[in-house]
Amino acid sequence: MESDLILASGSEIRRRMLESAGLTLRIDSPRVDEDAIREAMAAEGASPRDTADTLAEAKAAKVAARHPEARVLGCDQVLDLDREVLSKPSTREEAADQLRRLRGKTHRLLSAAVLFEGAEPVWRHVGTARLTMRPVSDTFIEAYLDRNWPAVCDSVGAYKIEEEGVRLFAHVQGDLFTIQGLPLLEFLNFLTDRGSIPG
16 A cells, blocks of 8 residues: 555554554654544534544544645544443553442444545544453552552553453453554455455
């Protein structure tokens, strides 16, 4: 694929996923008030899925306005716990609270991606994964955070399933790419079907 793909995200794991798939890209992290968007969507009664899609589009649109000639991929991930959207924890106490709320329950991770070309959206997808956390004890949670805080502060739900966070879960339904924040297979299939990358 030509090197005109711009990832509108500062996520290291998304960059690694795309590069590991053989794509060449540049990074341009947008400055988007994600909290304001989430609050506005919640006030409108929007679904967590629509919130993830709106955030991904807002990021792509911001960067596409600066680079209208390029393909710009915006991404966002939302954790849906009984239709409540959880954000990344900013403190260890918030992380512990999120883990206590998630334990013994099933939640959804919604990973949205929106591709812009010519400063207009041409493709979008929201991948869904369902994760059931074991009924872990407070002691386990504190010990887990002793070992993993603050590394998990940039992960909604305060876990990274590709690392020790996998031990928190009893059951996972969905692909690892979506869980890590990008519906990679769907994106690659789109690029392949339109001839942007070799099939």
